[in-house]
Amino acid sequence: MTDFSPLIADLHRFCGPGAVLTDDESRAFFSQDVYRIGLKPLAVVRPGSVLALTQVVAAAIAKGVAVFPRGGGISYTDAYLPTTESALVLDLRGLNRILTINAQDMYVTVEAGCTWAALDAALKPHGLRPPFWGPFSGSKATIGGSLSQGTATFGSARVGPSDVAVIGLKVVLADGSILTTGSGAQPHHAPFFRHYGPDLTGLFTSDSGALGIKAEVTLQLEKRPNCVQGLSYAFQDAQACYSAMAEAARSGLAGEVFAVDAELLRQSAGNADLRRDFATLLQVGRSGSGPFDGLLRMMRLALAGRNFAKGIPFTVHVVTEANDQSRLKGNVSELRRMIEPYGTEIANTVPTVVRANPFPPLAVMAPNGRRLLAIHAIVPFSVGTALHAVTEKIVGHYANVLHENKVAIGYSFATVGRTGLLYEPVFYWEDSRELFHTRESPADMLAAMATFPPNPSGRALVQRVRDEMVEVMFAHGAAHLQIGKAYPYLRERDPSALALLHTLKRHVDPRGLINPGALGLAMPGPQP
Numbered sequence: 001m002t003d004f005s006p007l008i009a010d011l012h013r014f015c016g017p018g019a020v021l022t023d024d025e026s027r028a029f030f031s032q033d034v035y036r037i038g039l040k041p042l043a044v045v046r047p048g049s050v051l052a053l054t055q056v057v058a059a060a061i062a063k064g065v066a067v068f069p070r071g072g073g074i075s076y077t078d079a080y081l082p083t084t085e086s087a088l089v090l091d092l093r094g095l096n097r098i099l100t101i102n103a104q105d106m107y108v109t110v111e112a113g114c115t116w117a118a119l120d121a122a123l124k125p126h127g128l129r130p131p132f133w134g135p136f137s138g139s140k141a142t143i144g145g146s147l148s149q150g151t152a153t154f155g156s157a158r159v160g161p162s163d164v165a166v167i168g169l170k171v172v173l174a175d176g177s178i179l180t181t182g183s184g185a186q187p188h189h190a191p192f193f194r195h196y197g198p199d200l201t202g203l204f205t206s207d208s209g210a211l212g213i214k215a216e217v218t219l220q221l222e223k224r225p226n227c228v229q230g231l232s233y234a235f236q237d238a239q240a241c242y243s244a245m246a247e248a249a250r251s252g253l254a255g256e257v258f259a260v261d262a263e264l265l266r267q268s269a270g271n272a273d274l275r276r277d278f279a280t281l282l283q284v285g286r287s288g289s290g291p292f293d294g295l296l297r298m299m300r301l302a303l304a305g306r307n308f309a310k311g312i313p314f315t316v317h318v319v320t321e322a323n324d325q326s327r328l329k330g331n332v333s334e335l336r337r338m339i340e341p342y343g344t345e346i347a348n349t350v351p352t353v354v355r356a357n358p359f360p361p362l363a364v365m366a367p368n369g370r371r372l373l374a375i376h377a378i379v380p381f382s383v384g385t386a387l388h389a390v391t392e393k394i395v396g397h398y399a400n401v402l403h404e405n406k407v408a409i410g411y412s413f414a415t416v417g418r419t420g421l422l423y424e425p426v427f428y429w430e431d432s433r434e435l436f437h438t439r440e441s442p443a444d445m446l447a448a449m450a451t452f453p454p455n456p457s458g459r460a461l462v463q464r465v466r467d468e469m470v471e472v473m474f475a476h477g478a479a480h481l482q483i484g485k486a487y488p489y490l491r492e493r494d495p496s497a498l499a500l501l502h503t504l505k506r507h508v509d510p511r512g513l514i515n516p517g518a519l520g521l522a523m524p525g526p527q528p
């Protein structure tokens with residue numbers, strides 16, 4: 001048995017008091033994600049500086065101990081779950097400083113553990129934001145975590161996934177050295193530009209943390225538009241829904257285009273909670289462009305209530321922005337003209353609430369207390385209908401057994417840039433909570449949720465149906481964000497591309513000890 005106590009003592013020395021956790025509960029908590037449980041690491045380490053991070057990584061790997069980088073920890077693809085017990089989980093939320101806001105040259109540099117919500121709050125007074133400005137989970141999701149796995153939502157219909165906003169990175173490699181990408185990689189050069197020679201920044205994004213630990217990130221900025229409006233539509237079938245979404249995406253007029261089916265809306269609506277509804281109304285009021293606009297929005301929302309979309313098979317929500325009201329009106333009428341042939345306009349409750357408070361406190365279960373797992377595929381618009389039909393066939397095949405095992409499946413869809421339809425089946429099932437779910441959900445939300453006994457057969461069924469859906473996604477030519485250890489990234493990939501990837505991995509991490517298993521890259525063999 002290896003004695004790791006000298007390493008643990010070194011970690012304490014590098015990171016200071018309270019930053020190294022070896023107790024059972026902490027090791028258990030940090031070995032879980034939204035969906036599953038990995039192996040317990042030796043310790044959880046929270047470096048508070050880039051120097052401490054480099055020291056931790058170099059010391060651990062020199063001793064043959066693997067490192068698993070974790071940001072907000074709210075992914076569901078085993079992405080940071082330890083695959084060996086000889087491991088450290090790196091809790092990167094201690095690196096959360098905003099280092100530079102350069103409003104003249106339009107970039108911001110942050111430490112990788114900063115959340116999207118914290119960045120948004122810091123940029124708001126400057127009237128700025130990155131072109132991609134966060135996922136729905138931005139109150140917990142870190143910028144480093146999002147860039148390591150690829151994230152979509154705010155701004156994605158217009159510009160694509162999170163990676164497009166990045167200019168440059170500082171990445172800690174296995175030997176503790178720091179690799180810089182982008183224009184900041186030369187002495188006295190500002191990190192203002194991404195493309196100067198081959199795009200090394202791109203190599204380290206969406207790598208699921210397999211190629212190094214992101215310590216600092218520079219993002220480009222844009223001016224925040226002054227005016228925003230949401231539009232919502234009802235559709236009777238998936239085909240009409242995708243056609244309308246494609247039209248809105250192609251126009252380039254929408255920041256976000258997303259859709260949900262009736263089941264997902266039902267699962268996410270939760271139990272009526274008057275206090276929360278009132279708080280939401282107030283936020284909507286405050287988000288108006290003036291007192292009367294705010295009041296009007298609140299009245300519309302109150303009239304529409306929680307039942308605005310009851311029984312509608314699919315609803316699509318589109319958000320458009322402009323710098324002044326007349327341009328906004330132009331966008332809105334253009335989008336209406338495009339979408340109206342496919343569906344019927346309904347109250348815009350969903351986009352209004354979403355934009356009033358884009359980063360609300362987040363629970364990692366459905367509001368009704370059910371466990372949840374989202375999976376997704378990104379496909380061309382032309383493939384959406386066929387993929388949905390085959391996926392529904394799988395669901396139909398298992399319909400009775402899903403019902404018996406208390407598993408429900410809803411869908412959400414979104415557009416990612418002009419070319420991608422993000423297709424997302426979401427599983428909801430009755431099951432017991434793990435430590436992760438209790439600690440990661442706000443206490444008031446937990447108190448309002450039902451609890452359920454362990455449901456091992458339901459859990460196994462979710463995994464089985466999930467696996468079948470992922471196969472079908474592969475057969476339909478899907479790409480994936482958030483690969484983690486869950487999607488078949490390496491399968492049948494072009495051999496030259498694979499060889500380059502393996503060579504790169506060996507170069508930055510010769511012993512294969514940075515997030516082993518991520519991207520499907522081989523686990524290391526026995527250590528010398």
Ligand SMILES: Cc1cc2nc3c(=O)[nH]c(=O)nc-3n(C[C@H](O)[C@H](O)[C@H](O)COP(=O)(O)OP(=O)(O)OC[C@H]3O[C@@H](n4cnc5c(N)ncnc54)[C@H](O)[C@@H]3O)c2cc1C
Pocket residue numbers: 034068069070071072073074075076079080092112113134135136137140141142143144145146147148149150151152153208209210212213214215362363364482484515518
């Ligand atoms: C309720 C809910 C809503 C969500 N909404 C969205 C959404 O709108 N859009 C969306 O795309 N996703 C969404 N997600 C999924 C998830 O929250 C996001 O993908 C988010 O970006 C994860 O960020 P994180 O900081 O929690 O990353 P983590 O889960 O901590 O890590 C993700 C991956 O990044 C790696 N990593 C983390 N930090 C670093 C680093 N500094 N350097 C190197 N590697 C690192 C990890 O090893 C892991 O592979 C949602 C999840 C939940 C539970």
